[in-house]
């Protein structure tokens with residue numbers, strides 16, 4: 554079964570007046586994983602789709618949704634998949650890709666049948682990002698050993714983390730999509746601090762590997778007008794092009810970042826220093 558929810562884009566002047574409830578309704582994606590369902594949130598931020606597929610006792614098909622008005626989901630789109638659970642497999646037009654924990658798959662535009670399933674007894678959790686695409690690039694698996702690893706931060710500033718570029722243009726050809734995974738080292742809690750914006754691209758963060766009973770405060774907003782949203786494990790949040798996107802947990806955690814928009818230049822960021830934040 555497939556569910557989809559629609560989200561409009563927002564003007565930063567309007568968001569200044571949002572209540573906690575409104576911020577959560579518009580930006581937080583609280584329920585990505587439901588048993589035997591594919592759940593999508595279709596946003597007007599670069600028409601980026603955030604989703605989750607949780608095949609428990611049956612395989613799940615990537616079905617089209619009303620918002621697309623296309624016969625197949627990937628007729629005019631590309632898809633990124635990262636498995637944040639146990640061993641799973643994704644079958645793309647008959648070809649099987651085994652995806653272990655923290656492994657990624659790029660699925661090119663034009664593929665008709667995509668099936669998410671378990672590989673054995675373990676429970677896979679497939680996190681999905683999709684963006685409009687105008688060219689069919691080849692489908693490609695990106696395993697842990699294929700990742701481009703960047704060490705960021707230090708324990709003195711509680712932001713020591715390992716950034717893994719997975720679906721980026723130096724590793725796999727894409728039209729718009731960029732995805733990767735950042736792992737916070739034990740004792741470190743801050744991601745993307747110092748923060749940045751990139752008006753050329755929107756972004757979505759998906760937080761996982763957060764221990765039971767812990768929480769993450771995700772920070773958004775223009776650098777001089779910030780707001781926060783408290784998140785639980787397995788929740789995602791949309792980041793408008795005008796917004797910072799950073800977080801601090803009550804413990805360490807891992808998160809997936811996904812972006813789409815004007816360019817494929819990962820390093821195109823407008824950096825903000827911590828003393829500019831308000």
Ligand SMILES: O=C[C@H](O)[C@@H](O)CC(=O)C(=O)O
Nearest residue numbers: 714716735744745746756810
């Ligand atoms: O535009 C890029 C993204 O915000 C992330 O890659 C940042 C991140 O993972 C980090 O600093 O921990």
Ligand SMILES: [Zn+2]
Nearest residue numbers: 749751756798
């Ligand atoms: Zn960013």
